[in-house]
Amino acid sequence: MSAGKAPAAAPARLARKGSMRGRALGNRRGACPNGVAGEPEQIASLQRLLERKTTLVRMMVHDMKGPLSSIMANLDLLEKSRLRAQERECVETALMGCQDLFHMVQNLLEIGKMEQGQVELNLSIVDPEQLFREVVKKMARLSEQKGIRLRIECRSDVRSLPVDAHLLERIIHNLVLNALAYSKPEGEVVLSTLDGAGEGKIRLAVSDTGIGIPPEYQEAIFDLYAQGESWQGMKNRGIRAPGSVGLGLAFCRLATEQHGGKIWVQSTPGKGSTFFVELPTDLTPYGSGLM
Ligand SMILES: Nc1ncnc2c1ncn2[C@@H]1O[C@H](COP(=O)(O)OP(=O)(O)OP(=O)(O)O)[C@@H](O)[C@H]1O
Ligand SMILES: [Mg+2]
Numbered sequence: 001m002s003a004g005k006a007p008a009a010a011p012a013r014l015a016r017k018g019s020m021r022g023r024a025l026g027n028r029r030g031a032c033p034n035g036v037a038g039e040p041e042q043i044a045s046l047q048r049l050l051e052r053k054t055t056l057v058r059m060m061v062h063d064m065k066g067p068l069s070s071i072m073a074n075l076d077l078l079e080k081s082r083l084r085a086q087e088r089e090c091v092e093t094a095l096m097g098c099q100d101l102f103h104m105v106q107n108l109l110e111i112g113k114m115e116q117g118q119v120e121l122n123l124s125i126v127d128p129e130q131l132f133r134e135v136v137k138k139m140a141r142l143s144e145q146k147g148i149r150l151r152i153e154c155r156s157d158v159r160s161l162p163v164d165a166h167l168l169e170r171i172i173h174n175l176v177l178n179a180l181a182y183s184k185p186e187g188e189v190v191l192s193t194l195d196g197a198g199e200g201k202i203r204l205a206v207s208d209t210g211i212g213i214p215p216e217y218q219e220a221i222f223d224l225y226a227q228g229e230s231w232q233g234m235k236n237r238g239i240r241a242p243g244s245v246g247l248g249l250a251f252c253r254l255a256t257e258q259h260g261g262k263i264w265v266q267s268t269p270g271k272g273s274t275f276f277v278e279l280p281t282d283l284t285p286y287g288s289g290l291m
Pocket of ligand 2: 174177178247248249
């Protein structure tokens with residue numbers, strides 16, 4: 001799995017750097033004449049440094065949540081007060097910017113926790129249709145602004161799914177955000193539960209009538225570390241939104257896999273994309289009750 005390749009790739013990169021520096025330092029100081037003896041310590045020291053840096057960045061990102069929430073709450077209040085048209089526009093733009101930032105912070109923090117195996121599923125029985133409605137409600141304003149219709153199409157017999165409601169909501173939220181970001185006005189986004197998943201599984205889908213994804217990128221888009229060539233290639237071909245970070249689908253993949261499920265895309269450039277999320281139905285909830 002591509003998201004899982006990264007931890008293995010990082011030490012390999014460090015090892016290469018370490019051996020070059022090891023030889024240079026060793027030869028200069030004469031401490032390790034063959035340039036090999038110093039390597040493990042150097043690698044370990046670089047790894048410790050990397051871990052400290054990662055922890056620091058995570059703490060800073062985490063601490064952004066508080067001030068960001070209070071800015072958003074105040075902007076929310078301001079928006080509800082009497083404002084002139086131009087003032088309202090400024091407040092709305094500021095609010096949307098904060099929401100994007102908040103979304104990015106959440107993705108970053110959750111990816112970090114999942115990569116470190118620090119996430120325990122908080123399972124409950126969820127009605128997928130109700131969860132879709134919650135997401136659609138939150139995205140109503142954005143979809144209106146973009147002129148894109150959001151629709152729910154659910155099978156009547158799929159009413160209860162044992163999942164972590166918070167994680168599933170964030171998966172669907174990310175998929176719908178993408179569907180809106182990569183569609184043109186007058187498009188349509190459909191959230192659905194589908195047949196065909198087989199015994200013990202349920203399949204959810206988010207489809208759009210947007211720009212689509214070329215086949216050569218349909219796997220790489222889920223990989224947090226597939227930046228490099230794929231990312232540049234997509235940028236060059238104009239199939240990444242300006243300011244896109246590339247965290248959303250990596251989060252979706254990790255959160256789906258955390259449930260023992262899988263996620264993939266079927267897409268035709270110029271016609272649209274459908275993202276499928278397949279989840280097991282036999283997980284045992286600790287809590288109970290419909291969402
Ligand atoms: N529905 C879609 N239609 C077309 N392209 C898509 C769609 N969803 C994702 N993509 C492509 O996959 C890339 C990765 O998506 P992902 O959600 O991981 O990151 P992002 O949207 O660029 O940034 P963010 O971290 O804010 O979500 C996008 O940049 C885009 O090129
Ligand atoms: Mg996204």
